Amino acid sequence: xxxxxxxxxxxxxxxxxxxxxxxxxxxxxxxxxxxPCKFQTAAAVISGINNVVPIVHGPRGCAQSLRGAxxxxxxxxxxxxxxxxxxxxxxxxxxxxxxxxxxxxxxxxDRRYHPDLIVVMSTCCPGITGDDIEGIAEQLRGRxxxxxxxxxxxxxxxxxxxxxxxxxxxxxxxxEPPKETIPYSVNLVGARVGPSxxxxxxxxxxxxxxxxxxxxxxxxxxxxxxxxxxxxxxPCAAVNTSWCFDWGRxxxxxxxxxxxxxxxxxxLPYGLGATADWVLKIAEPLGLLSRAQELIARETERITPDxxxxxxxxxxxRALIETGPMRAIALAxxxxxxxxxxxxxxxxxxxxxxxKEAIQFLLDSGENPEVVLTRGAFEMGSYGASKQTQxxxxxxxxxxxxxxxxxxxxxxxxxxxxxxxxEIGQPHFGFTGxxxxxxxxxxxMRHAHRERSGLMRQAMYGVAIHGDLF
Amino acid sequence: xxxETQQRKCSRDGAQVGSSAQSCLDPYLRCAFAGxxxxxxxxxxxxxxxxxxxxxHGLIGDALGSQRVDFSEAQVxxxxxxETEIVxxxxxxxxxxxxxxxxxxxxYVFVMSAxxxxxxxxxxxxxxxxxxxxxxxxxxPMECAGFRGNEYQGIDLALEKLLDFAAREAxxxxxxxxxxxxxxxxxxxxxxxxxxxxRQVLGEMGVTVVSVLTHKQDMQGIxxxxxxxxxxxxxxxAGGRIADRLAEQYRVEPICRDLPLPIGLTNTKRWLExxxxxxxxxxxxxxxxxxxxxxxxxxxxxxxxDIAFYHRVEAAVAADATIGIPFLRxxxxxxxxxxxxxxxxxxxxxxxxxxxxxxxxLGLAADVALNADAYDMKQGLRRVRPDCIFGSLTExxxxxxxxxxxxxxxxxxxxxxxxxxxxxxxxxxxLTILEVLQNEHQDRWLSRAKRYQAMW
Numbered sequence: 001x002x003x004x005x006x007x008x009x010x011x012x013x014x015x016x017x018x019x020x021x022x023x024x025x026x027x028x029x030x031x032x033x034x035x036p037c038k039f040q041t042a043a044a045v046i047s048g049i050n051n052v053v054p055i056v057h058g059p060r061g062c063a064q065s066l067r068g069a070x071x072x073x074x075x076x077x078x079x080x081x082x083x084x085x086x087x088x089x090x091x092x093x094x095x096x097x098x099x100x101x102x103x104x105x106x107x108x109x110d111r112r113y114h115p116d117l118i119v120v121m122s123t124c125c126p127g128i129t130g131d132d133i134e135g136i137a138e139q140l141r142g143r144x145x146x147x148x149x150x151x152x153x154x155x156x157x158x159x160x161x162x163x164x165x166x167x168x169x170x171x172x173x174x175x176e177p178p179k180e181t182i183p184y185s186v187n188l189v190g191a192r193v194g195p196s197x198x199x200x201x202x203x204x205x206x207x208x209x210x211x212x213x214x215x216x217x218x219x220x221x222x223x224x225x226x227x228x229x230x231x232x233x234x235p236c237a238a239v240n241t242s243w244c245f246d247w248g249r250x251x252x253x254x255x256x257x258x259x260x261x262x263x264x265x266x267x268l269p270y271g272l273g274a275t276a277d278w279v280l281k282i283a284e285p286l287g288l289l290s291r292a293q294e295l296i297a298r299e300t301e302r303i304t305p306d307x308x309x310x311x312x313x314x315x316x317x318r319a320l321i322e323t324g325p326m327r328a329i330a331l332a333x334x335x336x337x338x339x340x341x342x343x344x345x346x347x348x349x350x351x352x353x354x355x356k357e358a359i360q361f362l363l364d365s366g367e368n369p370e371v372v373l374t375r376g377a378f379e380m381g382s383y384g385a386s387k388q389t390q391x392x393x394x395x396x397x398x399x400x401x402x403x404x405x406x407x408x409x410x411x412x413x414x415x416x417x418x419x420x421x422x423e424i425g426q427p428h429f430g431f432t433g434x435x436x437x438x439x440x441x442x443x444x445m446r447h448a449h450r451e452r453s454g455l456m457r458q459a460m461y462g463v464a465i466h467g468d469l470f
Numbered sequence: 471x472x473x474e475t476q477q478r479k480c481s482r483d484g485a486q487v488g489s490s491a492q493s494c495l496d497p498y499l500r501c502a503f504a505g506x507x508x509x510x511x512x513x514x515x516x517x518x519x520x521x522x523x524x525x526x527h528g529l530i531g532d533a534l535g536s537q538r539v540d541f542s543e544a545q546v547x548x549x550x551x552x553e554t555e556i557v558x559x560x561x562x563x564x565x566x567x568x569x570x571x572x573x574x575x576x577x578y579v580f581v582m583s584a585x586x587x588x589x590x591x592x593x594x595x596x597x598x599x600x601x602x603x604x605x606x607x608x609x610x611p612m613e614c615a616g617f618r619g620n621e622y623q624g625i626d627l628a629l630e631k632l633l634d635f636a637a638r639e640a641x642x643x644x645x646x647x648x649x650x651x652x653x654x655x656x657x658x659x660x661x662x663x664x665x666x667x668x669r670q671v672l673g674e675m676g677v678t679v680v681s682v683l684t685h686k687q688d689m690q691g692i693x694x695x696x697x698x699x700x701x702x703x704x705x706x707x708a709g710g711r712i713a714d715r716l717a718e719q720y721r722v723e724p725i726c727r728d729l730p731l732p733i734g735l736t737n738t739k740r741w742l743e744x745x746x747x748x749x750x751x752x753x754x755x756x757x758x759x760x761x762x763x764x765x766x767x768x769x770x771x772x773x774x775x776d777i778a779f780y781h782r783v784e785a786a787v788a789a790d791a792t793i794g795i796p797f798l799r800x801x802x803x804x805x806x807x808x809x810x811x812x813x814x815x816x817x818x819x820x821x822x823x824x825x826x827x828x829x830x831x832l833g834l835a836a837d838v839a840l841n842a843d844a845y846d847m848k849q850g851l852r853r854v855r856p857d858c859i860f861g862s863l864t865e866x867x868x869x870x871x872x873x874x875x876x877x878x879x880x881x882x883x884x885x886x887x888x889x890x891x892x893x894x895x896x897x898x899x900x901l902t903i904l905e906v907l908q909n910e911h912q913d914r915w916l917s918r919a920k921r922y923q924a925m926w
Contacts, residue, residue: 035527060620061502061529062525063496064497064501064529071883081844081864081871085495086496102493105494112845124556127556155523158552
């Protein structure tokens with residue numbers, strides 16, 4: 001395969017962003033890579049609030065997409081079973097309007113479940129027929145015990161990011177002006193779905209612990225299993241920071257604008273330099289710089305042996321990074337710290353456009369890794385595209401043996417693979433994350449001579465025609 | 471009057487519930503769009519074009535999984551409607567998407583319309599007609615917006631349209647033949663194994679399966695459906711409508727409709743005997759029953775019977791009608807338990823009659839809720855306080871909150887990974903269920919902590 005047959009773009013992130021903005025690299029269809037709709041992402045954020053009852057104003061299929069996540073919350077996040085209600089609109093209600101049914105549903109939900117908060121979420125049908133969900137909510141405020149919020153979350157109404165952002169905006173609307181500022185207190189903003197796993201340690205827990213280690217106090221995780229009361233008093237925090245820069249940025253800036261809570265803006269705490277930046281950006285406005293520097297020195301010493309070993313094995317090589325866009329940019333910086341030359345693989349133009357502000361911030365901070373985009377990126381979503389991308393990656397690597405792939409073991413790049421998917425040794429954020437990734441990278445290099453699983457490769461990429469593999 | 475025969479509680483039927491309750495539902499079932507997807511994903515070689523926003527794709531992902539479609543063979547594209555298409559119409563976008571779908575080379579394309587385009591009035595039928603001419607392959611419209619009903623109604627809706635498209639004329643009857651209807655409206659997480667067992671026993675009775683509506687079925691097979699002498703619906707939740715229509719339009723005789731599906735010893739025996747009777751294969755049926763019975767006894771004897779737990783234990787059955795109704799006799803007769811409450815996620819009219827007959831025949835006065843949502847389940851469990859639940863993952867969590875000690879995850883979703891499809895139907899099915907129950911029973915007793923530390 002000749003590279004000009006499959007490479008659509010190769011250059012720096014800054015140049016890539018410029019060409020996307022100029023419309024030279026637009027995706028073929030709108031929202032071509034993102035499976036969830038606006039409703040689903042808004043629902044994920046709302047699910048991060050405890051004792052909330054979402055009322056999905058629409059047919060029952062939309063509610064089911066949320067219900068699965070909520071039952072998973074019972075399974076893995078230690079949550080009680082909480083309902084996912086819907087008005088189950090039928091044909092006649094679509095024709096004649098479903099406002100009456102929605103009003104009855106709100107009253108009934110309040111009576112049955114005694115929630116702190118009811119969130120009405122509109123779906124495609126009422127979005128088109130024009131049901132006045134805000135009007136219904138207004139009529140019932142004060143007549144039911146629960147507070148009521150509404151989100152215009154029609155699936156067609158925007159890309160997946162708009163669901164996150166509109167839901168966070170609703171959460172900010174629920175907040176109360178601060179009566180005091182609690183010293184050293186920090187909100188982690190931009191979380192969703194619910195509390196962290198009970199059995200597997202997550203990135204967010206690592207960050208919470210890090211805050212405590214330099215004298216900061218965690219005030220709330222919005223919305224990662226928080227209560228309505230915690231949301232209301234969130235503006236009492238001394239500062240906000242995010243655990244995922246992209247998701248947290250909008251709510252952080254909104255709270256800064258409305259309640260003057262400073263937002264500590266930095267990239268993902270991924271890699272030694274980025275983690276140190278993250279800690280210092282929080283510590284500085286809190287007046288905790290010296291304690292933060294002590295923490296950084298202490299932790300750097302702790303992880304140095306693993307980091308040095310990784311550097312010894314990886315320095316001078318090229319890193320091919322295939323993950324989500326924000327994580328990929330952060331990893332590129334980490335790879336550079338390990339003495340590698342980083343190349344981000346198939347960061348989709350759509351995803352770049354949607355995250356433009358966040359990516360521009362990182363560019364302004366001096367991060368400008370190389371990006372390669374292949375034709376497979378434009379076919380995302382089908383098996384054929386995935387196979388095409390695999391073939392293109394193999395062609396890109398060719399016979400060069402200096403590459404190291406950072407991503408999922410679902411790829412078979414033919415070079416050492418740093419497994420970023422395993423939960424062994426989680427998290428990836430913070431100092432412990434640096435140690436964990438360094439250990440995975442060292443393991444990848446030490447075992448690079450081993451064959452990959454033929455079984456799994458055939459399952460992933462074998463030619464299949466009606467059940468006859470190979 | 472004995473405890474068992476006292477009429478303890480009348481049914482709480484969704485159809486009779488007041489409007490306020492119906493306005494607020496925590497549903498187990500998906501929408502018609504998802505059900506139609508389940509049906510169409512069972513047609514071999516077909517390409518699905520979803521005329522919908524991108525979120526509806528998730529429902530089809532579930533349908534593909536349910537029908538065990540190899541992800542490398544799935545041919546699904548979406549028109550990914552956004553605000554522009556909703557305001558100005560999405561017909562052009564649909565045409566563009568059909569052209570993209572055509573590149574897969576599928577011999578048939580089904581266009582499934584979701585809520586948005588149906589509400590704004592995209593003329594899907596006209597687009598399909600025009601694109602059929604342009605592409606040279608049949609582009610079949612399927613108006614199946616989510617608001618048209620629940621997933622079982624969606625299955626029925628798609629089956630009817632599919633038959634309208636594929637089977638347009640009566641063809642000569644094939645002797646001793648049957649069409650199998652809607653096997654995937656079942657909460658057995660390994661339902662294809664049920665279908666395989668049915669095919670096997672029909673084969674042993676010398677009965678030809680003309681078509682399966684639908685599972686890995688090509689369009690030619692669907693077109694041959696009117697040639698079947700009889701139809702066998704493998705669900706109490708869906709498929710009845712199409713069986714009636716086949717009877718009316720093509721004289722395809724519905725059989726075994728008044729019997730619970732073959733789960734448990736008695737149900738399996740009755741069902742096989744009815745089939746044997748209908749197809750003049752009584753001896754073959756008796757042979758299957760005898761051998762199957764022996765096989766179950768042998769397996770239990772070799773591994774040790776576990777009856778101690780279930781004897782006169784009050785049990786809740788929380789399932790779909792397909793699994794829930796046959797389970798009543800299995801629990802009451804084979805396990806010696808007492809089904810004291812029955813909560814069914816759906817229950818169309820013929821299944822209601824069957825349920826009533828089964829309860830009466832078994833002398834059970836169970837608390838019954840039909841078309842139950844999760845609220846009904848929790849309220850019912852709180853009211854009845856059974857000793858154990860035969861249900862899904864959801865009821866397991868409800869049981870934890872209510873202090874009900876045992877919850878057996880026998881119906882979807884179970885939260886367990888299933889690499890191999892295992893039947894609930896027939897004799898292997900009895901062993902499958904016993905295995906699930908025994909494993910769950912043992913899990914309940916597992917130590918989560920050690921009382922003291924080892925010395926080494």
